[in-house]
Amino acid sequence: MSKKNLPIKIFEKRKEIDERRVEGGGNSDLPKFVLSDSELYERAEEYSNVVHEKLEEFEKRPDNRKFIPTTLNVEINDKAIAKSHRSEIKKIFNVNYKHNFIGFNGANNLLVKIDSPRDIYAIEKNLKNINKHKVGLSAISHIEDFFPEVRVEENDGKDLKVTMINYQNMEINNAVKNVFESFCADNQLKFKRTNYSPELIIYKIFETTHSTIDKLQEFEAVESISFMPQFTVGLDFVESNETLEIKTPSKDVDYPIIGVLDSGISKNKYLKPWLIDKKFSSYPDNYINKNHGTFVSGIIVYGDELENRKLSGLEGCKLFDATVIPDENIEKISEDELVENIREAIKQNSEIKIWNMSLGSRQESDEHNFSHFGQALDSIQETFDVLICKSAGNCTNFVNGNPKSRVSRSADSILSLVVGSIAHNKKLNDLADVDYPSPFTRIGKGPSNIIKPELVSYGGNASVKNGRIIKNGVNSLSTDGRLVTEVGTSFSTPRVSALLASLDMNINEGFNPLLLKALAIHSAKYPSAINMGINDRVKQMGFGLPSPTDDIIYNDEYEITLILQDTLIKGEFMEILEFPFPESLIDDEGYFYGNINLTLVGSPVLRNQGSEYCQSNLEVLFGTYDNIKQRDTNVATIINEFGPDGVENVFRNGAYKAKYKRDFDSDYARERVLLDYGKKYHPIKKYSVNLEELTPMNKENKLKSPKKWFLRVKGLFRDFAEEMAAQDGEELSQSYCLILTIKDNKRKHKIYNEVNQLLSNGNFNHSNIKLREEVRINNIAG
Structure with missing residues (x-):
């Protein structure tokens, strides 16, 4: 077995070559879930009545709390979760130049704020305009008042945790805090404002009774009420028969x-x-x-x-x-x-x-x-x-x-x-x-x-x-x-x-x-x-048991690990069309082979949006294509002048033989990771595949030389993040670290040096990962 003593490598994208701009798409056809006109009229009437009833809520409030928005729970049709459909719902509720979607409640429920009676009338008008809002109305399956979630059983003086609605408006939030603290003082409630994160407005209420909970539910901005969790650590040791030698630090x-x-x-x-x-x-x-x-x-x-x-x-x-x-x-x-x-x-x-x-x-x-x-x-x-x-x-x-x-x-x-x-x-x-x-x-x-x-x-x-x-x-x-x-x-x-x-x-x-x-x-x-x-x-x-340090930072001569670190700005993606895949990994029949292990860890945009807390996503494709083609930038939806033709992604789950998904016994079984991440916003993605496990048809389509190899990383952002960024003048971006290992599983070809040369030939900036000198000396000596 070859000793691992070759440092893993860092390389960079080529800025003028590998940066791309995201292109538009889509069509104007109505989605299949759009209702008939008669169904839309019925739905518009039902939803308008719910919204209209909010007028009474404003009228009944104390004067010092009339500024607090009222809140609706808007349930989205399962078939209309897509970002494009959600924007149609926004057109109904974002009235008078306001952004009224303020959060998610569970998987499919949007929280919508309404600031005033004037906004109520504007929303009612939109709901009744079925010709303009067919998609938005059809995308909504239910509208109801929002009520705070109360997760409290019998209360015996325990402290409560009270979460306030974040209206995504600093002035309103600050005013709500002030009036809530006055409300607590007026009702002899002992409270403390906590510090979880800038987006979370949470109070601790002390020495409470059941009537305290009833009173708190009257306050319009309360989102949830629960017991404040308590924490303990305890151990019940058992004597060990093992012995241990004392280690002492070296001064050097x-x-x-x-x-x-x-x-x-x-x-x-x-x-x-x-x-x-x-x-x-x-x-x-x-x-x-x-x-x-x-x-x-x-x-x-x-x-x-x-x-x-x-x-x-x-x-x-x-x-x-x-x-x-x-x-x-x-x-x-x-x-x-x-x-x-x-x-x-x-x-x-x-x-x-x-x-x-x-x-x-x-x-x-x-x-x-x-x-x-x-x-x-x-x-x-x-x-x-x-x-x-x-x-x-x-x-x-x-x-x-x-x-x-x-x-x-x-x-x-x-x-x-x-x-x-x-x-x-x-x-x-x-x-x-x-x-x-x-x-x-x-x-x-x-x-x-x-x-x-x-x-x-x-x-x-x-x-x-x-x-x-x-x-x-x-x-x-x-x-x-x-x-x-x-x-x-x-x-x-x-x-x-x-x-x-x-x-x-x-x-x-x-x-x-x-x-x-x-x-x-x-x-x-x-x-x-x-x-x-x-x-x-x-x-x-999870992804398993990690390896010790030396196995991570060093390769042997039959493998190479490449690290790419970058930041993607909204509207751009990274695509390397001349990826340095070793040409020696072509078998006697003319097919590429080898083990490929890719890990992508992103730094996502995080917002207090319920199930959509993770507001950004990264998609990665790695695979082959036939050639680079020129593209017609006169077409409205085409921006990039060139791109790959005949793209094949080797990480597509369905491309591999089914029997390997049930394989627990082979040497490669402990490494294989082939998941369908779909459209889920996963901040970490990992793929480990053996190219020889592809089905015959996919092997022919994806691996027959002379194919070229590409790597593409694309960023996505949720609608809320984009809306808030536009409102605040922020440029959305997400940093990531991508690690790719290519291995000759037949141990025939010394691809470490080959890929190193391909990186140089392709004008990539690359270098060994920097290791501390004493560590390098110790490994060489070993």
């Missing part, structure tokens, strides 16, 4: 630092050498129980040694103690307080770029809407340019034989790298086989079908006896330095944090969260024993 090495957002870290003999002097704590020492944070930190520093396998390759790591959660036996902590503590810890120490967060909610993520906690974590990461590695969460459904829960609220954070757990070994009665998802781990999908968790690592196993959980834990440290065991996604997560720190330490390119996430995900594979179809694998285990 500049180690990475991981911030540990947890319950505190003990200065035991194993961890004291790695703890930096500076720390953050939201609590005095007598309010802190360091068990959980110490166990997590032990895995960060000693994870590979404790499991006796190379998972990260991290030689050492400094620890920053960020104590953000108290001893649950002394003081409870609510969600808003935890968010505040995390924000403050990172704000004060934003020079630390990688943070481990093995804390989370016990509540399951919603099927459609992204949690406030998850959005808060995204806001923190965007603001301070950091990367949080987050646990997927644990559940105990297995005790009763029930299916695993979805990832917890907070693990639906788009920007965090979320980690699930797999079994490290199996004792006699354990429920999970080795390398399979742990019985307690939470799984995907996340809201709106996003892939969460993205990765897995080892967090333990468990069995059940007489209704009681019997743990088979992974090894780590107690506060007094004993080796102990425990289970949880809390303890798979620090292994991935350690990997990220190791990558950041080895790569001398400056901190780049997109690059680190993309490298970890790109390297991930499924353990060889996993007998699951690809969709189940992704749901249970």
